[in-house]
Amino acid sequence: MTDLHALDAYLQAHLSPHRYAHCLGTAQCARELALRFGADADKAYLAGMAHDMSKWMKGKEYLRYAQEAGIQPDAYQLANPGLLHAQVSAHLLQTLFGEQDEDVLQAIRLHMGGAPNMRKLDACVCLADWIEPGRDFPDVPELRKLAERSLELALRQALATTIILLLQEGRVVQPNSLDTYNALTQMLNRKEALV
Ligand SMILES: [Fe+2]
Numbered sequence: 110m111t112d113l114h115a116l117d118a119y120l121q122a123h124l125s126p127h128r129y130a131h132c133l134g135t136a137q138c139a140r141e142l143a144l145r146f147g148a149d150a151d152k153a154y155l156a157g158m159a160h161d162m163s164k165w166m167k168g169k170e171y172l173r174y175a176q177e178a179g180i181q182p183d184a185y186q187l188a189n190p191g192l193l194h195a196q197v198s199a200h201l202l203q204t205l206f207g208e209q210d211e212d213v214l215q216a217i218r219l220h221m222g223g224a225p226n227m228r229k230l231d232a233c234v235c236l237a238d239w240i241e242p243g244r245d246f247p248d249v250p251e252l253r254k255l256a257e258r259s260l261e262l263a264l265r266q267a268l269a270t271t272i273i274l275l276l277q278e279g280r281v282v283q284p285n286s287l288d289t290y291n292a293l294t295q296m297l298n299r300k301e302a303l304v
């Protein structure tokens with residue numbers, strides 16, 4: 110299990126003050142969501158803290174790191190290497206801090222838009238990244254309100270908002286975001302919940 114003090118020191122040394130505050134905010138928010146919706150609160154906190162720990166890297170560094178770590182970038186990541194930061198952060202936590210908990214590592218890997226087969230813990234970290242207290246964009250109050258009662262509804266709304274914005278701005282939408290949106294919608298239609 111990762112030493113949280115050592116991880117905290119790493120984050121302070123490598124990230125901007127703003128990014129560091131975002132990591133702490135995400136950790137605390139992920140823990141609250143986990144407690145609210147019945148996921149592991151300690152794992153949520155750790156994954157939240159570490160989710161952006163590779164963000165000090167720049168484009169080419171991500172590609173170099175991925176190659177050395179045996180991470181195969183997809184076409185979207187090759188075009189925009191920053192998209193590798195989730196996988197690289199999980200790998201850093203594993204190699205630098207010896208973290209072996211696959212639940213934590215997966216939650217970090219999936220924090221950008223989730224995945225159709227995501228679990229409750231993944232969703233808590235993913236949603237916390239959107240709504241932690243430092244976040245300030247027009248839809249955040251509504252997302253926070255939804256997150257008081259439904260993890261699935263809040264996450265689907267966060268995805269919808271982001272996808273719409275990307276479409277309006279003529280930017281690339283990763284198919285994974287749409288797949289996750291669809292999976293959550295089908296789940297909600299069947300009145301099912303994430304496990
Ligand atoms: Fe991130």
Ligand SMILES: [Fe+2]
Pocket residue numbers: 131135160161238
């Ligand atoms: Fe983040």
